[in-house]
Amino acid sequence: MNPGKKAESIYTRIWLEEPEPGNDFATKAAYCHGYDVYGQMLGNSGWAEMNYLLFRGEAPAPQQTRLFDALAVALANPGPRDQSVHAAMCGGVGGSPAAACLMAALAVGAGHLSGGREVFLAMEIWKECGTDIDLWSARLAAPAEHIPSIWPDPEHPSGFDPHGVSASTIVTQTLHCLSQLSSGMRLPWLETNRHKLEELAGHPIAFSGVAAAAFTDLDFSPEQGEMLYLLLRLPGAAAHALEQKHSGHKKFPFFKIELEDDPENKEK
Amino acid sequence: MNGPEILKQNVDILKTRMGACYPGVRAVFRGFDLHKELKDIDWIDLYMFGVTGRRFSPSQLRLLNSIWTYTSYPDARIWNNRVAALAGTARSTGNLGISAALAVSEASIYGRGIDIRAIDFLIRTRNELDKGGNLADCVKKELETFRGIAGYGRPLTSVDERIAPITELARSLGLDEGPHILLAHAVDKFLLDGRWRLRMNYGALCAAFTADMGLTPQEFYRFAFPGFLSGMQPCYIEAEENPEGSLFPLSCSHIIYDGKPKRTWLRPDDVMP
Numbered sequence: 001m002n003p004g005k006k007a008e009s010i011y012t013r014i015w016l017e018e019p020e021p022g023n024d025f026a027t028k029a030a031y032c033h034g035y036d037v038y039g040q041m042l043g044n045s046g047w048a049e050m051n052y053l054l055f056r057g058e059a060p061a062p063q064q065t066r067l068f069d070a071l072a073v074a075l076a077n078p079g080p081r082d083q084s085v086h087a088a089m090c091g092g093v094g095g096s097p098a099a100a101c102l103m104a105a106l107a108v109g110a111g112h113l114s115g116g117r118e119v120f121l122a123m124e125i126w127k128e129c130g131t132d133i134d135l136w137s138a139r140l141a142a143p144a145e146h147i148p149s150i151w152p153d154p155e156h157p158s159g160f161d162p163h164g165v166s167a168s169t170i171v172t173q174t175l176h177c178l179s180q181l182s183s184g185m186r187l188p189w190l191e192t193n194r195h196k197l198e199e200l201a202g203h204p205i206a207f208s209g210v211a212a213a214a215f216t217d218l219d220f221s222p223e224q225g226e227m228l229y230l231l232l233r234l235p236g237a238a239a240h241a242l243e244q245k246h247s248g249h250k251k252f253p254f255f256k257i258e259l260e261d262d263p264e265n266k267e268k
Numbered sequence: 269m270n271g272p273e274i275l276k277q278n279v280d281i282l283k284t285r286m287g288a289c290y291p292g293v294r295a296v297f298r299g300f301d302l303h304k305e306l307k308d309i310d311w312i313d314l315y316m317f318g319v320t321g322r323r324f325s326p327s328q329l330r331l332l333n334s335i336w337t338y339t340s341y342p343d344a345r346i347w348n349n350r351v352a353a354l355a356g357t358a359r360s361t362g363n364l365g366i367s368a369a370l371a372v373s374e375a376s377i378y379g380r381g382i383d384i385r386a387i388d389f390l391i392r393t394r395n396e397l398d399k400g401g402n403l404a405d406c407v408k409k410e411l412e413t414f415r416g417i418a419g420y421g422r423p424l425t426s427v428d429e430r431i432a433p434i435t436e437l438a439r440s441l442g443l444d445e446g447p448h449i450l451l452a453h454a455v456d457k458f459l460l461d462g463r464w465r466l467r468m469n470y471g472a473l474c475a476a477f478t479a480d481m482g483l484t485p486q487e488f489y490r491f492a493f494p495g496f497l498s499g500m501q502p503c504y505i506e507a508e509e510n511p512e513g514s515l516f517p518l519s520c521s522h523i524i525y526d527g528k529p530k531r532t533w534l535r536p537d538d539v540m541p
Contacts, residue, residue, distance in 0.1 A: 010518065013527035017520045024519035034528035041533045057528070099364050107371070148388035148418075148485060150374050150381050165271045253280075260285040261299040 014054065033057045048072060055224045064218055067181040071214045074174045075207070075229065077236025084109025085237045092241030093252045105237035106230055112154045113162070114208055116226040122159035122212035123222035131189040133196060140200045157201040159209025167194065167204040175210045184217025312336075319490045320483065327441040328481050334437050335474045336495050338430045342502035344515065348373045352500040356507030357515035369500050370493065378471075379496070384489040386419030387475035390448050390455075391485065397451070407458055419452070419472025420459055430470040438477060446480025449473075 016031040030037045033053055041050065045059075048068040052060040060068060078085050087108035091101035112118045129135035140157055156162035167175075175194070179187035190197070190205070190213045198204050208229075215225030244252055287296045295302040297314070298321055306314060312333050316324055324332070344353035348369045355365025373379040393406045410417050422428060438444040452475070456468035478488045507515045 009522055009524045011524045011526060013525070015523065016525035016527070016530075017523055019520035024521055025517060027520065031525075031530060034531040035533045036530070044533060059533070097361060097364060099360070100367075103364070103367065103371075148385045150384055150489065163272045163275050256281045257288050258281055258283045259288045259296060260283065261296075262288075263296060263299060263301050263305065266299075 013057070035059070051228070052218070055228065056219060060218075061183070063181065063183045067178060067183075067214065068218055070177055070181055071211065071218075072232050074178070075211060075232040077239070078109075078114070078207075078233050079236065080240050082109075082114065082236075084115070084233060085240050088237035088241040089244040089252070092243070092245040093247070093249050095245060098238070098241075101241035102234055102238060105234060105241075109230060109233055109237075112152065112156075112158070114206060116230045117151055118154075118158050118206075118208040119212050119215065119229040120222045120226040121154065122209055123216055123220075123225045125158060126186055126212060126216040127222065131185050131193075133193060136197060137200050140197075156203060159206060159212050160198070160201045160203035161206040162203055164204035164206070167198065171205060171207055171210060174207065175205070175213075178210065178214050182214070182217045184219075186213040186217050315494075316491065320487050322482070324481065327443060331434075331438055331441055331443050331477060332481075332491065334434060335477065335492075336498065338434050339470060339495050340498035341496075342499045344503040344507065346499075348375070348379065348496055349500050349503045350516070353503040353507040353515055356504040357510065357513055359508070359512055362501075362504050362508075365504050366497070366500050369503075370497065373493075373496050380489055380492060382418045382471045383475060383492045384485050385414070386471045387479050387483070387488045388485045389418055390451055390472070390476055390479050393455070394447055394451050394479075403454060403458055407455060411464075417455070417459070417466060419475055420455065420464075420466035420468055422467070422469045426465065426467045428467070428469045431468070431473055434470070434473060434477075443477065443480070446476070448476040448479035452476035 014033060016034075017027045018029045018031075020026040020028045029039060032041070032050070035041055035053065037050075045053075046065065046069070048065050049060055052058075052064065052068055080086065080089060084105040087104035088101040091097075091104045096104075108115075110116045112121070125136075125139055129139050144154055146153055161167075172194075175187065175191050179191040182188060187210075190210070194205055211229055212225060215228065220228065285299070287298055287302075289295045294304075297306055298317060300306050306317075309317070310329065312329055313323070316322075316329065316332065341349070344350055351372050352365045352369035355361070355368065375381050389410055393401075393403070393410075396406050397403065407417065435444060438449070443449075452468060452472050455472075459466045459468075474492070475488055478491060483491065
């Protein structure tokens with residue numbers, strides 16, 4: 001097969017593959033943004049470095065690697081109370097395929113309550129307001145705008161917990177750790193100004209808000225942050241789905257029901 | 269702060285007006301016994317009742333049914349269908365492939381993302397005109413705000429082959445002269461006269477038909493969900509029947525790399541003092 005441009009092509013700035021001699025469908029070498037993945041990176045780079053490189057196009061500085069790693073640990077398991085993990089467990093307990101469990105976690109964890117959409121919108125706010133408390137004040141006071149979209153309108157300020165009384169300890173522990181590791185401005189500023197922001201928002205800061213600040217400090221765009229947040233929360237969903245699969249449905253809640261519009265009551 | 273009060277009130281119980289399953293006894297669907305009162309209902313009738321809580325006339329259901337039918341294309345090149353077909357060639361399950369393909373149909377330049385914006389535009393504009401506004405201002409404002417009008421223009425071609433048959437059917441059912449349909453055509457004419465090169469597509473037309481049936485943007489969005497489904501199954505089936513991996517195989521020379529030149533990976537120890 002002749003090398004060079006084909007009638008149908010995929011253009012990429014991320015990935016170069018060189019074929020084995022005699023077989024254009026087998027890869028001899030693969031380069032990620034110019035780096036030889038299997039010849040040089042493998043064994044010499046970590047998961048965080050590879051992922052940072054994929055999205056940003058450059059290798060992270062050591063401090064960025066440590067921050068990204070720490071963020072990945074913080075997000076790895078939202079826990080079985082989280083809606084996305086609950087969804088994955090619904091897949092696991094019924095014996096659904098592994099991919100279905102992860103698709104369930106992704107779909108449920110995509111929205112504006114602790115999900116990818118919330119991180120995207122919170123990162124948009126970071127882009128707009130930066131570390132200017134007056135801009136945050138105006139932004140959080142502005143009425144929510146209705147934009148026709150597949151997404152339901154946000155019901156609370158992005159990055160804050162609508163049901164919280166105060167920021168939970170694990171969130172503040174995460175914020176403190178990440179702000180120590182960050183070479184950016186947002187995480188340290190968020191830690192310093194957290195109480196003021198919470199007062200303005202009327203809600204305590206949530207994991208999604210801390211994650212949004214961390215992704216922004218790592219120079220990810222809101223679109224990249226949304227993708228990574230979805231990705232980084234999957235390990236816990238997967239582990240809990242498998243656990244419930246083995247525990248069985250008799251130990252999994254089914255809940256009581258209170259039907260408000262029962263035809264039997266109409267008949268009576 | 270609101271606190272967790274709303275969560276506490278809902279612990280361990282589902283309070284619902286939508287329905288319930290009483291295993292071994294009966295099932296309730298939006299206030300009706302599914303196996304008694306709704307046992308003879310067509311699937312699309314039940315689906316629309318589930319989406320809206322309202323019932324539709326036989327003519328309306330016929331048109332809704334055909335809105336799905338006329339956009340069911342078993343062409344595995346189309347992006348969402350391709351997902352179903354790739355699942356087949358990669359030997360994934362049919363359900364996973366089709367579920368992913370339906371999820372992908374929620375796109376911003378076609379499918380559900382356009383649907384909800386198209387009906388929102390038509391309902392908003394109809395309301396503006398009813399209040400004395402004029403069409404030119406509404407269209408120009410929409411173009412300025414969104415750099416386009418949802419339901420007008422098409423990614424691959426300006427001609428939409430679905431418009432003639434669905435229009436003909438709507439005419440035969442007496443459903444072609446509602447206020448939103450007339451508006452959709454008026455917008456098409458305005459754009460054509462102004463040489464905007466944004467011809468009305470199937471999305472705008474279906475949004476208008478359903479708006480005339482009283483559907484809200486969210487109801488139209490939910491109605492449209494299975495719209496591409498029938499075309500997806502054949503894509504999966506054929507790919508699964510053919511040799512594994514033989515659908516759209518990409519060779520190394522299909523990939524045109526235009527990124528950074530080759531460079532050497534340095535371990536942190538190599539660059540840190």
